[in-house]
Amino acid sequence: MSTEKSPPKAKAVKKPRANPISRMRRERGSDVFQTLRDMAISYQLKPGERLSEIELAARLGVSRTPVREALARLVTEGFLEPCTRGYMRRPLQVQDVLDMYEARMAVERECLRYAVERASQTQIDEMQSFLDKSRAAAPGTAVRELVEFDEAFHNRIAQMSGNGELARMLGNLNERVRFIRWIDMEKVGRDSTQKEHGAIADAIARRDNQAAAQLMDEHIALRREQIVEAVTQGLARIFLADELA
Known part of the structure; x- marks a missing residue:
């Protein structure tokens, strides 16, 4: 045993x-x-x-x-x-807004470059489906919702880049310029924005990096005078709301 x-x-x-x-x-x-x-x-x-x-x-x-x-x-x-x-x-100042738009453009360029190289066909098809859905938004859709659609399109491109850090940076910049974009969207309107989104999506589908980059730059660029006007309007709204309350 x-x-x-x-x-x-x-x-x-x-x-x-x-x-x-x-x-x-x-x-x-x-x-x-x-x-x-x-x-x-x-x-x-x-x-x-x-x-x-x-x-x-x-x-x-x-x-x-x-x-x-x-x-x-x-x-x-x-x-x-x-x-x-x-x-x-932080104060709402023209130079700060201009700096953020320049930073956003730099990040968007990199997101787009990687998206053209890396995006799967499934992701490209999903982006087209998203654009079809956003185009179907009812007339009179609130400006804030239109900006949400616009941000969602750009966030999709960032996700398609496969770079989480770039996506995070873009998300932060979008939040910080969102107030100005609400004001700008009132003048630009949805039709112009939708056409530009469609052209960018087509360039990605063709894997045409040069065309996509040029279209993106034209889409998000704001001239200094536009930023001055938007900041002026923004400050008026912020402080006028208190006077009317």
């Missing part, structure tokens, strides 16, 4: 239980960040306005901690900047 002992059984490792309080705090923090980011995008946080953690926390009905964390993130994303004893909404 063998006297060898069986090796001891390994003890099962218990997985740590998810802490519901921690999860609730994370979710609340995410909600606070999203709310404040939306307020920054639409300039409910006024250009140059100093932000109070206490006032924002009371306004949102939360503690100061998620507000403080959200404000710090909004600095890194370019919506806010540090000031004495806190943060303020």
Whole structure:
């Protein structure tokens, strides 16, 4: 008879239980960040306005901690900047908007170049289907929804590039110029935008990098005088809304 002992059984490792309080705090923090980011995008946080953690926390009905964390993130994303004893909404200035459009054009060019090289036929077909759907939007569609369609088209190209970092950079730039694009879309209208999207999509389908790049540059470029006009209109809307309230 063998006297060898069986090796001891390994003890099962218990997985740590998810802490519901921690999860609730994370979710609340995410909600606070999203709310404040939306307020920054639409300039409910006024250009140059100093932000109070206490006032924002009371306004949102939360503690100061998620507000403080959200404000710090909004600095890194370019919506806010540090000031004495806190943060303020970055001013709406012509040069800043011009810089963002130049940066957006550079990122879009790279996204497009890679998309022409890497996009699968399935992705190209899906892009065409998306354009058909956006063209079918009812007349009188709200400007904000038209801008959403436009951003979605450009985001598709970024995804087709296969480069997640470029897609992330484009997403941030789109959010930061969205307010100006709402104003610009009112003048440009959907017909012009849809035609330009269709031409870009056709160039991608043909794998014609040169034509696609030229069409994209013409599509997203704004002259300095256009930016001056859009910023002027934007500032009037932001501050006139308070006077009319």
